[in-house]
Amino acid sequence: MIKRLQRTSLVDQVILLILLISLGCQSQSRPATKKGGKSKTPTKISVGIVRTQRVEKKVSIPAVIESDKIARLMPRVEAYVGNVLVDIGDEVQEGQTLVQLYAPELVHAVAEHRAQLNQLLADKQVLLAELAAARTQLKVGNADLSLKTSEHTRLAKLVSSGAISRQRLEESRSAAQTSQAMLQKYTQTLHVIEAKLKKGESELAVGQAQLERTQTMAGYLEIKAPFTGVVAERNVDVGNLVRPTGSSMEMQPLLTVAKVDKVRAVLFATTDIASQLAPGCATEFVTDDMPERPYQGQLSRLAGTYHEKTRMMRAEIDYANPVDPRTGKRPLQAGNYGLATITLKSQALPVIPRAALLQDGNRQSVALVQDGFCLLVPVEVSIEVGDLLGISRGLHAGDQVVVKDARKIKNGQPLSATGLELVGW
Secondary structure (H helix, E strand, O other): OOOOOOOOOHHHHHHHHHHHHHOOOOOOOOOOEOOOOOEOOOOOEEEEEOEEEEEEEEEEEEEEEEEOOEEEEOOOOOEEEEEEOOOOOOEEOOOOEEEEEEOHHHHHHHHHHHHHHHHHHHHHHHHHHHHHHHHHHHHHHHHHHHHHHHHHHHHHHHHHHOOOOHHHHHHHHHHHHHHHHHHHHHHHHHHHHHHHHHHHHHHHHHHHHHHHHHHHHHHOOEEEOOOOEEEEEEOOOOOOEEOOOOOOOOOOOOEEEEOOOEEEEEEEEOHHHHOOOOOOOEEEEEEOOOOOOOEEEEEEEEEEEEOOOOOOEEEEEEEEOOOEOOOOEOOOOOOOEEEEEEEEEEEEEEEEEHHHOEEEOOEEEEEEEEOOEEEEEEOEEEEEEOOEEEEEEOOOOOOEEEOOOHHHOOOOEEOOHHHEEEOOO
16 A cells, blocks of 8 residues: 655545556565565665656856946047046936047147138139130130131132232231130140149148048047946046057056946856857846845857866846936946856756666666556656756656666566555655
8 A cells, every 4th residue: 555645636646546556466476585585676666756847957157247338538639638527427428528638739730721721722713713714715716716717718719819919818817827826825724724723622632631630630639428328437637638548658548438228247157058058048147235136137148269268158148227216326237246047948848856767877767667567768868957857758747657776676577556655756
């Protein structure tokens, strides 16, 4: 008779009793004994019913919060600090002016190049006017030459008929030649003006480029926020002389701006864990200072390579970090330390206790009770969680397996219902 039932429902107990009694497996043969009369099998065989449940394999790794973006603002020009408009802890908006620098030579250079450019533009207008006048003269010259050439042709016909004297013809020829010479002069003048205009356009392009360059350099006199964030560091005061960084000097940034409305938990996984990680794995992060407030999320990205020295892989989890209306602060700050729990696997599977698994090299099996006999059935373990094993192949919910001293039972051995003990897990 079954002595005790642990963690199973009353229905399961009744079903198991009916099955065991109806199997007709009450073997009257006594088990083989060793010398000295001791039994090879236990007097009571502990049997449990396989159930299906969701099993999750999780791992906890220390993690630290980092800002999603960090900008270290350095000077691009040599100048004096005229004004510092923010301090540490101030939240700033993208494009907001944070530091104003003072460099009179840059301001003067901009004014000088702008004046030069204006002069070049004025010269261009003069040349364009001269070009228009030269083209007009050229038109008039062409018309005059055409008229005098036609006049000479007409007079030549009259001379041949004796209507006019040859002297008149010579005068018309001379007038046509004069008109031809003036036309060539107008053409040369036009070419000279066009060349000057082309040169002026080149000078204008250079002047425009110089003005834009000086304006760009002058724009560096205002250091602006590259994105919305908070001033995390300040290393500048009014009156300081600042210079662009060079290979021969190391300078601290004037300001450091960190993006805080979005942060990331950074962790480093060893090779055995990293091989099981993938973007999208469910995560839970808890900080040391607020253990009662877990942050749910998903693994956002993996480095894909191991660190050369530590042989660990970097992984990151993104978290939105809005202002808490109750406190007026953001709950996560860069530098928060805590523990990230990552779910590596999660699946609904038949589960058995670890003690029910028989391991013979790479072969895994369980002792299955079926039709009054004990059968060794090969299984495949998918997930191990503590003392429970999730079985992906070989067992189904409702199967009965030996959960204790299974090694002492032979494959195909008949079992007596009165020698079975139902246990749960």
